[in-house]
Amino acid sequence: xxxxxxxxxxxxxxxxxxxxxxxxxxxxxxxxxxxxxxxxxxxxxxxxxxxxxxxxxxxxxxxxxxxxxxxxxxxxxxxxxxxxxxxxxxxxxxxxxxxxxxxxxxxxxxxxxxxxxxxxxxxxxxxxxxxxxxxxxxxxxxxxxxxxxxxxxxxxxxxxxxxxxxxxxxxxxxxxxxxxxxxxxxxxxxxxxxxxxxxxxxxxxxxxxxxxxxxxxxxxxxxxxxxxxxxxxxxxxxxxxxxxxxxxxxxxxxxxxxxxxxxxxxxxxxxxxxxxxxxxxxxxxxxxxxxxxxxxxxxxxxxxxxxxxxxxxxxxxxxxxxxxxxxxxxxxxxxxxxxxxxxxxxxxxxxxxxxxxxxxxxxxxxxxxxxxxxxxxxxxxxxxxxxxxxxxxxxxxxxxxxxxxxxxxxxxxxxxxxxxxxxxxxxxxxxxxxxxxxxxxxxxxxxxxxxxxxxxxxxxxxxxxxxxxxxxxxxxxxxxxxxxxxxxxxxxxxxxxxxxxxxxxxxxxxxxxxxxxxxxxxxxxxxxxxxxxxxxxxxxxxxxxxxxxxxxxxxxxxxxxxxxxxxxxxxxxxxxxxxxxxxxxxxxxxxxxxxxxxxxxxxxxxxxxxxxxxxxxxxxxxxxxxxxxxxxxxxxxxxxxxxxxxxxxxxxxxxxxxxxxxxxxxxxxxxxxxxxxxxxxxxxxxxxxxx
Numbered sequence: 001x002x003x004x005x006x007x008x009x010x011x012x013x014x015x016x017x018x019x020x021x022x023x024x025x026x027x028x029x030x031x032x033x034x035x036x037x038x039x040x041x042x043x044x045x046x047x048x049x050x051x052x053x054x055x056x057x058x059x060x061x062x063x064x065x066x067x068x069x070x071x072x073x074x075x076x077x078x079x080x081x082x083x084x085x086x087x088x089x090x091x092x093x094x095x096x097x098x099x100x101x102x103x104x105x106x107x108x109x110x111x112x113x114x115x116x117x118x119x120x121x122x123x124x125x126x127x128x129x130x131x132x133x134x135x136x137x138x139x140x141x142x143x144x145x146x147x148x149x150x151x152x153x154x155x156x157x158x159x160x161x162x163x164x165x166x167x168x169x170x171x172x173x174x175x176x177x178x179x180x181x182x183x184x185x186x187x188x189x190x191x192x193x194x195x196x197x198x199x200x201x202x203x204x205x206x207x208x209x210x211x212x213x214x215x216x217x218x219x220x221x222x223x224x225x226x227x228x229x230x231x232x233x234x235x236x237x238x239x240x241x242x243x244x245x246x247x248x249x250x251x252x253x254x255x256x257x258x259x260x261x262x263x264x265x266x267x268x269x270x271x272x273x274x275x276x277x278x279x280x281x282x283x284x285x286x287x288x289x290x291x292x293x294x295x296x297x298x299x300x301x302x303x304x305x306x307x308x309x310x311x312x313x314x315x316x317x318x319x320x321x322x323x324x325x326x327x328x329x330x331x332x333x334x335x336x337x338x339x340x341x342x343x344x345x346x347x348x349x350x351x352x353x354x355x356x357x358x359x360x361x362x363x364x365x366x367x368x369x370x371x372x373x374x375x376x377x378x379x380x381x382x383x384x385x386x387x388x389x390x391x392x393x394x395x396x397x398x399x400x401x402x403x404x405x406x407x408x409x410x411x412x413x414x415x416x417x418x419x420x421x422x423x424x425x426x427x428x429x430x431x432x433x434x435x436x437x438x439x440x441x442x443x444x445x446x447x448x449x450x451x452x453x454x455x456x457x458x459x460x461x462x463x464x465x466x467x468x469x470x471x472x473x474x475x476x477x478x479x480x481x482x483x484x485x486x487x488x489x490x491x492x493x494x495x496x497x498x499x500x501x502x503x504x505x506x507x508x509x510x511x512x513x514x515x516x517x518x519x520x521x522x523x524x525x526x527x528x529x530x531x532x533x534x535x536x537x538x539x540x541x542x543x544x545x546x547x548x549x550x551x552x553x554x555x556x557x558x559x560x561x562x563x564x565x566x567x568x569x570x571x572x573x574x575x576x577x578x579x580x581x582x583x584x585x586x587x588x589x590x591x592x593x594x595x596x597x598x599x600x601x602x603x604x605x606x607x608x609x610x611x612x613x614x615x616x617x618x619x620x621x622x623x624x625x626x627x628x629x630x631x632x633x634x635x636x637x638x639x640x641x642x643x644x645x646x647x648x649x650x651x652x653x654x655x656x657x658x659x660x661x662x663x664x665x666x667x668x669x670x671x672x673x674x675x676x677x678x679x680x681x682x683x684x685x686x687x688x689x690x691x
Contacts, residue, residue, distance in 0.1 A: 631691025
């Protein structure tokens, strides 16, 4: 690559634009071949930094001699290249799987300790960091298996797919200035906008304003945030804003501008708007077919200020859709509202289930994790008293109620639970016939002990999967915190157990197959047999554990995960969603055979990325896109949990009517009340992809 860079510089000195482009092309091909020998997505992304000089030389030569179409081709040549190649699956490594389970258990215990009076847990945190280093080291040593990607970006194909209505806006940065490449109506046009440094500074001001508007009582800042959005439009779009037409818009920003809340820009505020890491990524998402069956998965994690109030409503919506297609929307009993406890959002009008004037104190509706100074204590929802785990014997973050959901029982939850036959049995509802083997009994909290009796399934709980026994027919070890020693991984050591996972000498996760892959999820069952075709799977309380959640997500058509999100700028692949047994990290998602076709993440900071390499992005959303996800709705800023509930319900109403994610999100924003909290919540969410 160094040799080809020297050749490109020599050609530029000689005034040969063609020589510059040829040398850059050959050098980047060398980089592609090297990058595909690496298995870890993090290494692939960081390796592209070696080609930044070649890509910049090619862009400058294209700008001078090739016109907008050639500039677009070279911008795509090095943008989000990690998303253009099939990911390498993590190996079926027992040591790696054991370390990930132990990390999850330690992280959950450390979070519980911090939230219980704010006491630090230095010993747990040190061990957690050690496990992070072990997981990262083993992941970075994976070798690439996929050949080089020979499918090059074709500008003509992009223009054909856009048609006459859709506009794609790709932002290229040359020498610190933003150049807008406007694609649509069969042509590519270029416009000059503002300086990248000024746009980044303005975007930080907007983020700070949205963060403040997540709290009730900040209405005076709303005009300031709107004015900052107008300045951002001038810096990022410039004169191109007047040529966007009236149809849908796809924005392709550089990595350093992915935190911009694009729906805040005045020209984009009422449009069907989606964002994509690259034009190539948008084309792949457009061509991705939905999986058969239309299976929906609804997950509710612990500790949300609203208690994940939209989950019961969504379970009722999708469950009722299979029994009564009246075409006139879903019936909501009087007084049900949106399932939000009284006082969740200040100033919400009566039509949203919130009495006028009832509001959270400042800082109570914020969705940072407990212990950060903003969120509610574990298990505390608005208007619901806090219940400590020591008083009830349940997981920290759950409230004292039958379904452990953190909300008063509104009666809207679907009854989809029946354990059904276990492996080794036959009968109605069983899928396979396995050799007879003693199945260890299980307690309600998933801690398996000899002699315990099987708990009776409670109405409203989703069924537990029929779990294969531990290798060799062993009994699952109690989880740490139940008196069992916590092992941190290593050959021949017993590891931590969380939910569906079993550790022992040389054992893998019991929930996985022999190759380390997650087995296909089966539909939730009702007491009378299989649920109606396409019925939703609801995971909450102790059911919302990482192994079970991953099994259900694999191959789903739609997933909605209401859980606390944490972005790790220092290690983006350890960004996580908080489940009942600990964090669900990006490394976990990479084990899916196929991620959900559509996924909705009403969680703070789930759309944050780390910009690395030449112009690559590492984060939760970019981990899902190469795995089969065609569309994601995620959040670029902290939001008010309770204000997100009506937005999510309106979003699903649009999806139920056959709209895309971008169309449904546009209509959902328009349906929100006009107060500052709800407006800021709508602006913070972005639709990624093309589903």
